[in-house]
Amino acid sequence: MNYRAQNMVVVVLLALSVSARAQNTGKNELALLLGATRTPRVEIAGVGSSIGVGTGITFQVTYARQLHQTEALTWYVEFPALAIPLQDLSSTIGATLLNYDSFFVAPSLRLKVGSNASVSPWVSVGGGYALFDQSARRRDGSHNVTRGTSTGTLQFGGGVDVHTPIRVLVPIGLRAEVRDFYRGKPAYNLNTGGGLQHNLVFSGGLVLTF
Numbered sequence: 001m002n003y004r005a006q007n008m009v010v011v012v013l014l015a016l017s018v019s020a021r022a023q024n025t026g027k028n029e030l031a032l033l034l035g036a037t038r039t040p041r042v043e044i045a046g047v048g049s050s051i052g053v054g055t056g057i058t059f060q061v062t063y064a065r066q067l068h069q070t071e072a073l074t075w076y077v078e079f080p081a082l083a084i085p086l087q088d089l090s091s092t093i094g095a096t097l098l099n100y101d102s103f104f105v106a107p108s109l110r111l112k113v114g115s116n117a118s119v120s121p122w123v124s125v126g127g128g129y130a131l132f133d134q135s136a137r138r139r140d141g142s143h144n145v146t147r148g149t150s151t152g153t154l155q156f157g158g159g160v161d162v163h164t165p166i167r168v169l170v171p172i173g174l175r176a177e178v179r180d181f182y183r184g185k186p187a188y189n190l191n192t193g194g195g196l197q198h199n200l201v202f203s204g205g206l207v208l209t210f
Contacts, residue, residue: 035203094140
């Protein structure tokens with residue numbers, strides 16, 4: 001298990017620990033989501049070429065705590081944590097990495113509309129950090145000496161929560177969401193002009209309220 005996966009396990013265990021200790025007030029949420037991350041192509045400066053970034057399967061756990069509620073709106077502080085075990089890279093240049101994996105944590109504020117309705121849309125914004133583990137080898141077979149980099153990230157997105165009929169017996173609902181983690185680039189070992197890159201994460205799964 002690499003250290004990105006270990007980080008994800010730690011986050012899940014911490015969230016479950018909070019869940020076990022919390023009273024059944026309905027002010028806490030624990031979301032377990034599965035999705036995919038899409039990253040745009042990365043331009044290589046000065047050579048008229050680019051790096052294609054493959055779609056990565058994404059595992060997400062998000063803990064949220066209700067801060068304030070009115071009849072129409074509810075504010076939460078949330079802690080989305082995402083692991084992307086593998087994103088393959090494609091390029092015609094031999095110095096390009098073969099792949100990398102990522103881990104994101106971005107404490108955020110979320111505003112939900114119609115919390116007691118059967119369908120509740122929401123928006124989220126925040127920021128945190130991103131960790132990357134680049135492949136040990138480059139495309140030309142040479143050793144990659146730059147691994148284990150990190151950067152800051154902005155997070156903004158939105159989604160919808162759906163109350164299910166079984167919620168009467170078990171406080172579980174459904175969630176569909178999209179988030180953009182706008183962050184610095186991993187060490188591609190090529191001149192990509194610096195700057196930031198988008199990472200669109202499309203996810204869906206279950207939400208436990210307690």
